Amino acid sequence: MTSSPKNILIANIRLIGDVILTTPLIALLRQAYPEATIDILVNRGTGEFLEKDQRVRTVIYVENSRKNDGYLGQIFRSYDLAINMNSSDRGNIAVLLAGRVTRIGFRNKGNSLKNIWQRLLLTHSLVFPEDIPVVHHCGVIAKALQIPYTHLTVDVFWDSADEARVNSILNERGVNTPYFVVHPFARWIYKYWRPERFAAVSDAIVERYGLHPVWTSSPSAEEKAGLANAALLCRHQPTLIAGDLSINQMTCLLKRAKCYLGLDTAISHLAASVGIPMVALYGPTFISRWFPWYNPGSPDQVCPQQRGRLQRGNIVVVQKDRECVPCGKAGCDDSGQTASPCMLEITEDEVLAAMAVCLAGPPANTPHLNA
Known part of the structure; x- marks a missing residue:
């Protein structure tokens, strides 16, 4: 298992369904690193429900306009562990800028020039598995961090x-x-x-x-x-x-x-x-x-x-x-x-x-x- 980080960023800059199916990873990280803070980076309009999740400290929003990159200053060099849940360049760049120690992201299959920077600059550059349940991406991340698990549970909370x-x-x-x-x-x-x-x-x-x-x-x-x-x-x-x-x-x-x-x-x-x-x-x-x-x-x-x-x-x-x-x-x-x-x-x-x-x-x- 990766040495205990004090702060963690999970980036999932996609649609709301993708964000909902990221919640099993929150549980795994909370169990593995109970003292760490967990922040989530999402598109505006996709992750507000996580503000009711007591396992999450802060939900950080990427605004709809691609020109609005103010969130990059907010996350820059702020996390011991940063994780991108998909193969998007936007998410991997966020992880690259945010992660001080461990940076995990996915890359698409193949050895194209486009993937070189991901392989060189991420500490864990994982091939994105296309044809598996989306929840399994949480398990792929857990295995990369050597976190054992027996369940993957999707949870959305209310008060x-x-x-x-x-x-x-x-x-x-x-x-x-x-x-x-x-x-x-x-x-x-x-x-x-x-x-x-x-x-x-x-x-x-x-x-x-x-x-x-x-x-x-x-x-x-x-x-x-x-x-x-x-x-x-x-x-x-x-x-x-x-x-x-x-x-x-x-x-x-x-x-x-x-x-x-x-x-x-x-x-x-x-x-x-x-x-x-x-x-x-x-x-x-x-x-x-x-x-x-x-x-x-x-x-x-x-x-x-x-x-x-x-x-x-x-x-x-x-x-x-x-x-x-x-x-x-x-x-x-x-x-x-x-x-x-x-x-x-x-x-x-x-x-x-x-x-x-x-x-x-x-x-x-x-x-x-x-x-």
Whole structure:
């Protein structure tokens, strides 16, 4: 194990899902170096939820404008151990400037000239492993630091103020019976499913399981309008929580739910983290990397590149069984702005069958993904 650092920086200058799946490393570092302070470097809008994580001292933000590099002065030569969680030059440069003793970063495969500075200037220049669960990157870092571990756990925390906020909204909107959560949005349109199908599945869950529907969205005006319009298609009107909750509060809401239905999005990773039965619909995404992490499972759990209905514990992913799936593209035209046929072909019956499976738990004598 690396000699005990007094201060640690973890950089993950990517999207919110990447940051959520970095939280297992925070736990490993806190356990290995209990006296060290841990700071996190993230894009603005992706890591605010970490301000409620008592294991983290400071969340440092990279502003949306690339010209705003004020954070570099804040981190310069300030850490005994600095870690970049991906192969981006921006993150590796931050680690290079921040780390006094140990500097860990990833580089892409190959021996290109671009990688020379990373190999020479980082104390640990690791080849970025593409086709493994994203959470395993935390394990790769731990092994580089010779930190033993038996679990990798995704955690997002909330406090009493967050609980009070969730309670207030549920009480104000008359949700006083067991509920399920539907989050019918993702960052990109190519990950979308048809709103009328969400409505039909929501109605069927109400009728089959006696649960109250709670539908959620981000604060964006487009999603809030889309949520209201989609809800009008339901026979059993859902309670709408449209952009009213932070990520921490959303996690609290999910923890109390009986089940969850959503897409390939950060909210699905939150649902997985709190352990509720859940169904997520995936299109072209590489499921081998982005299957929601099953916290009770083995730290070496994997999800092979296969299609159809995939299950680990009480997490079920539905992905169409087409030869071109997964392609890893942002839709068939790779623009991200058009619906993917592999998403639109998912049927209501397939989703309801998946929900029945996740609510029942892992079926006996039925193969499912390594747990």
